[in-house]
Amino acid sequence: MSDLTIYGFETSNNMKVRVALGLKGIPYRFRTIDPADREEVLGLSRQRLTPVLQHGDVVLSDSAAILRYLDANFAGPGLYGSSVKEQWEVDDWELFARSELAGPMLQVVHNRVQGTPLDAAAEARCAEAFAAACGKLAAGLAGREWLVGERITAADVTAAPVMHRIRASKLLPWPDAAKPLEGWIDKVMAYDGVGRLAD
Numbered sequence: 115m116s117d118l119t120i121y122g123f124e125t126s127n128n129m130k131v132r133v134a135l136g137l138k139g140i141p142y143r144f145r146t147i148d149p150a151d152r153e154e155v156l157g158l159s160r161q162r163l164t165p166v167l168q169h170g171d172v173v174l175s176d177s178a179a180i181l182r183y184l185d186a187n188f189a190g191p192g193l194y195g196s197s198v199k200e201q202w203e204v205d206d207w208e209l210f211a212r213s214e215l216a217g218p219m220l221q222v223v224h225n226r227v228q229g230t231p232l233d234a235a236a237e238a239r240c241a242e243a244f245a246a247a248c249g250k251l252a253a254g255l256a257g258r259e260w261l262v263g264e265r266i267t268a269a270d271v272t273a274a275p276v277m278h279r280i281r282a283s284k285l286l287p288w289p290d291a292a293k294p295l296e297g298w299i300d301k302v303m304a305y306d307g308v309g310r311l312a313d
């Protein structure tokens with residue numbers, strides 16, 4: 115029995131970690147926190163954002179760090195490609211997914227949470243930036259099953275939950291450029307919940 119717990123709630127970064135756990139077949143508990151009350155997460159990890167991983171004596175925050183921890187310490191499919199070149203490509207896509215792709219959504223969310231929602235013009239700029247990023251993602255996936263190499267990697271595991279979260283939350287309009295990506299998003303998200311134990 116794994117003693118691994120993820121603290122978080124329904125955001126793309128939490129989904130990303132759950133997808134990685136499911137893909138690697140690692141049993142885990144997901145402890146849902148109240149986004150308005152970060153005390154438990156702060157006490158555990160000395161910072162306020164989720165996901166936070168607790169595995170025995172190890173506590174770790176930041177979804178990308180958690181993915182690397184899981185990959186280094188658990189068996190199951192490797193998340194970082196099968197060569198140095200592939201690993202560089204995974205790193206590039208991860209950077210893209212966390213900045214260009216997720217950035218417009220984060221701008222909308224962060225402004226809402228802070229009580230200073232964007233005006234219509236700024237929201238439209240976010241929608242445009244997101245549509246452009248979807249175009250790049252679609253070009254990267256054209257004629258391919260996964261973003262890097264022949265297998266699912268941290269590139270897919272990082273990018274697809276961002277797409278899923280935006281599609282499900284309607285935080286931004288769903289652009290035409292995203293439509294060819296829907297099958298790929300669903301394939302990646304099918305790993306969410308796999309191995310999840312009762313809270």
Ligand SMILES: N[C@@H](CCC(=O)N[C@@H](CS)C(=O)NCC(=O)O)C(=O)O
Pocket residue numbers: 124125126127128162163164165175176177178220223279
């Ligand atoms: N660098 C951190 C960022 C964590 C973060 O911002 N977490 C939340 C909120 S606590 C989030 O993912 N928000 C984006 C969303 O709402 O999908 C990570 O990657 O884990």
